[in-house]
Amino acid sequence: MPITEFASLSLIPPNTLSDPHVVDFFSKVSSWQSSSSGYSLTFFTNPAESAEIHLITGWDDVRAHEEWIASSRNQELLQIAEGFLNIIGMVHLDLDFNEFPVGAESLVCVKSTAATKGVSEEAKSKSMASIPEYGWTGHGKDVQEISTGVYYFAESDAHFGPEDDGKEDMHVRTRLKRVKFT
Structure with a gap:
């Protein structure tokens, strides 16, 4: 199973996302890395933090x-x-990249920083996905166990409970918007 970076x-x-040297750089990253890995790269920005860029791709x-x-x-x-x-930062997730929605225009990523010992993956997944039939969802842990917690991704914010649910210290939610470098 391929992993997800x-x-x-x-x-x-x-520097901004629209600067020519930034666009050129990410175009090279996309071309060179995908030719090495065999997987497409997707880039997302955080609308709340315009300087943030998130790269999501697969590796064998x-x-x-x-x-x-x-x-x-x-x-x-x-x-x-x-x-x-x-x-x-960077993590290798045990999320099969072949299932990732590479055409998604937006995603929500929730990093659960709560203790995960003794909690089944099924229970964690159910607790995070309130409307599972609305778009793609996926989750994964760092395969190298460098970081703790689980990363949950969804095409819709509806999958996750209310943002102000009293668990701010346990979950970090980031909305991601697709950016293309051509």
């Missing part, structure tokens, strides 16, 4: 991604990005 990046001000496994990270092409991309982009 979920990377969070941040533009360094005064963590080792394949690590080989890409060490490659000369990726190292070239990292050098290009050095002056205008920060890496906030």
Whole structure:
């Protein structure tokens, strides 16, 4: 089963998503990385934080991604990005990327930071998805167990309970809007 890479990046001000060097950079990332991985890349921005960019893609496994990270092409991309982009974080999720809605224009991501020990995946999934028949949903844990918690994704905010449910410390909700770099 292919895994899903979920990377969070941040533009360094005064850089913006529409700057030609930013567009060119992400176009290269998309082309070069997808030719290495065999999976398409999707990019999303956080409308509440215009400097945030989230990259979502697939890999056959963590080792394949690590080989890409060490490659000369990726190292070239990292050098290009050095002056205008920060890496906030990245996880490899046990979410089958073949099931990911690569054409989705928007998503909601909820990271559950609550203790997950002893709670079944089915119970966690049911607690987060209140209207499961409305669009795609998926969830995954970090396969390397570097981070704790579970990442839940849905095409609709209706899948998740009210935002102010008294559990702010347990869930971090981010609305994501598709961005294309052409």
